[in-house]
Amino acid sequence: MPFERVLMKHVGVPNSTSLAVYQADGGYTGAARALRMKPDELVELVKQANLRGRGGAGFPAGLKWSFLPKDRKITYLCVNADESEPPTFCNRVLIDHDPHMLLEGILIAGYATRTTVAYIYLRGEFMEQFHVLQRALDEAYAAGYFGRNILGSGYDLECYIHRGAGAYICGEETGLIESLEGKRGWPRIKPPFPAVEGLFRQPTVVNNVETLACLPHLLTRGLEWWLGLGTANSKGPKMYCISGPVNRPGCYEAPLGITCRELIYGDDFGGGMRGGKKVKAVFPGGLSMGVLRGDLFPRAPAGTIDPRQDYDELDCVLDFDDVRKYDLLGLGTAAAVVVPEDADMRDVLVNVARFYALESCGQCTHCREGTTWMYKIAQRMRAGAGRLLDLDLLVEISQNMGMMPGMSICGLPDGAAWPVRTAVQKFRREFERRIAEQEPEAARRWTREVNRAAYELPVLQGRETTYVGGTFYQPP
Amino acid sequence: MSWRTIDRRTVAEEDLGPGLSTAAEDKIRAFLPRYPTKRAALLPALHIAQDAVGYVSLRAMRQIAELLELPPAAVMDVVSFYTHFWTHPKGRKTIVLCRSLTCELMGGGAVLAALEARLGIREHQTTPDGEYSLMTEECLAACEHAPCMLINEKLHKCVRVEDLDRILAEPANDKLDVARSNLFDAPTSDRRAP
Numbered sequence: 043m044p045f046e047r048v049l050m051k052h053v054g055v056p057n058s059t060s061l062a063v064y065q066a067d068g069g070y071t072g073a074a075r076a077l078r079m080k081p082d083e084l085v086e087l088v089k090q091a092n093l094r095g096r097g098g099a100g101f102p103a104g105l106k107w108s109f110l111p112k113d114r115k116i117t118y119l120c121v122n123a124d125e126s127e128p129p130t131f132c133n134r135v136l137i138d139h140d141p142h143m144l145l146e147g148i149l150i151a152g153y154a155t156r157t158t159v160a161y162i163y164l165r166g167e168f169m170e171q172f173h174v175l176q177r178a179l180d181e182a183y184a185a186g187y188f189g190r191n192i193l194g195s196g197y198d199l200e201c202y203i204h205r206g207a208g209a210y211i212c213g214e215e216t217g218l219i220e221s222l223e224g225k226r227g228w229p230r231i232k233p234p235f236p237a238v239e240g241l242f243r244q245p246t247v248v249n250n251v252e253t254l255a256c257l258p259h260l261l262t263r264g265l266e267w268w269l270g271l272g273t274a275n276s277k278g279p280k281m282y283c284i285s286g287p288v289n290r291p292g293c294y295e296a297p298l299g300i301t302c303r304e305l306i307y308g309d310d311f312g313g314g315m316r317g318g319k320k321v322k323a324v325f326p327g328g329l330s331m332g333v334l335r336g337d338l339f340p341r342a343p344a345g346t347i348d349p350r351q352d353y354d355e356l357d358c359v360l361d362f363d364d365v366r367k368y369d370l371l372g373l374g375t376a377a378a379v380v381v382p383e384d385a386d387m388r389d390v391l392v393n394v395a396r397f398y399a400l401e402s403c404g405q406c407t408h409c410r411e412g413t414t415w416m417y418k419i420a421q422r423m424r425a426g427a428g429r430l431l432d433l434d435l436l437v438e439i440s441q442n443m444g445m446m447p448g449m450s451i452c453g454l455p456d457g458a459a460w461p462v463r464t465a466v467q468k469f470r471r472e473f474e475r476r477i478a479e480q481e482p483e484a485a486r487r488w489t490r491e492v493n494r495a496a497y498e499l500p501v502l503q504g505r506e507t508t509y510v511g512g513t514f515y516q517p518p
Numbered sequence: 519m520s521w522r523t524i525d526r527r528t529v530a531e532e533d534l535g536p537g538l539s540t541a542a543e544d545k546i547r548a549f550l551p552r553y554p555t556k557r558a559a560l561l562p563a564l565h566i567a568q569d570a571v572g573y574v575s576l577r578a579m580r581q582i583a584e585l586l587e588l589p590p591a592a593v594m595d596v597v598s599f600y601t602h603f604w605t606h607p608k609g610r611k612t613i614v615l616c617r618s619l620t621c622e623l624m625g626g627g628a629v630l631a632a633l634e635a636r637l638g639i640r641e642h643q644t645t646p647d648g649e650y651s652l653m654t655e656e657c658l659a660a661c662e663h664a665p666c667m668l669i670n671e672k673l674h675k676c677v678r679v680e681d682l683d684r685i686l687a688e689p690a691n692d693k694l695d696v697a698r699s700n701l702f703d704a705p706t707s708d709r710r711a712p
Contacts, residue, residue: 128618129661166565166602167614167658169671173696202552205565207600208655224560224586226599242554285620285661292662329619379620379661393619397656403599 061181064142072258077195084154097250109237118241119160124213127328130377132281133251141178147254166207210401215248229452272298276361283377289313303356323381327374330457332464388424395420398458408443409455427488535575542570573604609644609651614668618657626665
C-alpha cells in the first residue's frame with residue numbers, strides 16, 4: 043500500500059494557508075470530534091497511539107500530559123516552534139504551508155490537557171511564518187475555533203504567538219518557559235518538571251509543532267491507521283529533512299522507519315548525490331545526535347553492526363530505537379545533512395563545535411567551558427597545528443559534560459558532546475592522517491598567531507623544543 | 519542629603535539614545551493582557567522597541583522597565599542574552615547570513631567573503647551610509663535552500679556569489695510579499711537610520 047502523505051498533504055496546494063482550503067479538505071473535523079470526547083479519553087487515546095514527541099527527545103506526548111496534577115486550576119500549553127537545530131526545517135515547512143493543521147492540533151491538545159491559554163513560541167527569524175501563522179490565527183478566531191465556548195462545547199482557549207529573539211537554548215522546554223516569562227532563556231533545574239510547575243509556576247505542557255500537527259490525523263483517521271505506520275516502538279508519520287549536496291534537498295514525509303540510505307538515494311527523497319559523489323558522513327538527526335559514516339567506507343558484513351569498525355553505516359533505520367545501535371544519541375529531529383567525500387572533516391568539526399560554543403547559555407561550567415575548549419581544539423586542528431593528543435582530549439572532554447555524566451542542567455552539552463565525540467571516533471583515521479600530513483613548523487606558527495607570549499618563550503625547561511610527529515620533542 | 523551617593527559614571531542624558539514614541543508604548547501596553555505577569559511582555563516590548571528605534575537604546579530600555587515595572591538592569595540582562603537585539607545603532611537593513619553546516623558545505627563561506635568585500639565591512643559592522651549591517655547566524659532553518667541570507671524580514675534562498683549584485687541593488691530586498699496581519703506586531707514604518 044503506498045504511503046499517503048498527511049502532514050504535508052497541503053504542500054503545493056494553492057492558497058493552502060487559508061481556512062477555506064483547509065476546511066474543504068476536512069479541516070477541523072478532528073477537533074470537532076475531540077471536543078465531543080472527554081479530555082481523559084483523549085489523553086488515553088494519545089497514550090495508546092504512543093505518539094512520541096517529534097522535537098528531538100522522543101518522549102511520549104500522552105505520558106507527558108498524564109503527569110499534570112489532577113486538581114489543577116490553570117494549565118498552559120507552550121508550542122515549541124523555536125526550530126533552531128541545524129539542519130532542521132520541517133516545522134518551517136509545516137507552518138508555511140499548513141498553519142491551520144498546527145492550530146487544530148493546539149486546539150485538540152489544549153482540550154485534552156484542559157488548557158486555558160496556549161502560547162506559540164516562534165523563533166525570531168521566522169518573520170514570514172509569523173505573518174502566515176498570525177493570519178491563520180485571526181481566521182480561526184473569527185471562525186470560532188479559538189476564544190470562548192469553542193464549537194458550543196463550553197471550552198475556552200486563548201492562543202497567542204510569542205516571538206523569540208534568536209537563542210538556540212530557548213528550544214529546551216524549561217529554557218522556553220523562562221524566555222516566555224521575559225527572562226534570559228536559562229533552563230531550570232528539574233524537578234519540578236514543567237507538568238507540575240512550569241510557566242508562571244503553573245502546570246505546563248510543552249509540545250513540538252510536528253507532534254501537535256499529528257493529532258488531527260490521529261483523530262480523523264483513527265488509532266488503527268496510526269498503529270499501522272512505522273516500526274515497533276515508533277509509530278506514525280514523520281517529516282524527514284534532507285539537505286546538503288543531494289539532488290533534491292527538502293522535507294519529505296514518510297512513515298517512521300526509513301533508512302538513511304533511502305533518505306539520501308531514494309527517488310522519493312534526496313535523489314542521490316550531486317555529481318555522483320560519495321557520502322563521507324551524514325548527520326542523520328540534526329547535528330546533536332551524532333554522525334554516521336557514509337558509503338565512502340566498505341559495507342559491513344551482513345547482519346553486523348559495529349560502530350567501532352570503519353564500515354558504511356547508511357543502513358541505519360531512522361526511528362527512535364535503531365539509531366542507538368549506531369552510537370547516536372537518538373532520532374532527534376530526523377533532519378539529515380550530508381557531507382560529501384571531498385569535504386574536510388576538520389572543517390565540519392569546527393563548524394559543529396562552533397555552533398555549540400556560541401549557543402551554550404553559560405549557566406553550567408562544564409558546558410560553557412567545555413564547548414569553547416572543543417571549539418578551540420577544532421580550530422587548532424584545522425589550522426594544521428593538531429596533535430594526536432587532541433583527539434583523545436576531545437573525547438575526554440565530551441565524555442565529561444552533559445546530563446549523562448550529571449554535569450549540567452539541560453541536554454545541550456550532551457548534544458554538543460555527541461557529534462564531536464562520534465566524529466572524532468568514527469573518523470579518527472582521517473584526523474590522524476591530516477595530523478601526520480601537517481608541516482612540522484605549523485604548530486609554532488599557530489602558537490605565534492594566537493599566543494604571542496607563548497611564542498616568546500621557545501625554550502622549555504632550558505632546552506630547545508621541536509615539533510615532531512604531533513608532539514613537542516625535546517632533544518636530549 | 520549626606521546619604522545620597524553620586525554615581526559619576528551615569529550615562530549622560532544625551533547618550534541614552536532615542537526613546538519610544540507614545541504609539542510604541544501603547545503597542546507594548548496592548549501586549550500586557552496576554553500574560554499573567556507584566557514581565558512576560560518583555561520580549562514583545564523589545565521587538566517593538568527595536569522596530570521603532572532601530573535598535574534597543576538605553577532610553578528605550580528604561581522606558582520599558584518603567585512600563586513593565588522592572589528594574590532597568592533586568593531589561594538589560596535580557597537584552598544582552600538574545601542575539602536578535604542590537605544595543606547600538608544598526609543599518610536600515612540587517613543582512614543575516616547563515617553559516618551552519620549545510621550552508622557552509624554549499625558555499626556559504628564564499629558568499630560571506632564576497633559580501634564583506636562588496637560592502638567593505640566585517641561582521642557586526644555597518645556601512646558608512648547606514649544602509650546595511652552584516653552579521654552571521656547559526657541556522658536560519660531553510661537548509662534545503664542553502665546557502666541562505668535574511669535581509670530584515672525577507673529570506674533570500676540559494677544565494678550565489680554572482681546573485682549578490684542583483685539582490686543588493688533591489689530596493690525592496692527586505693520586504694515580504696505575504697499578506698500581513700494587522701495585529702500588534704506589525705512593524706512600524708517610523709524606522710530611523712542611525
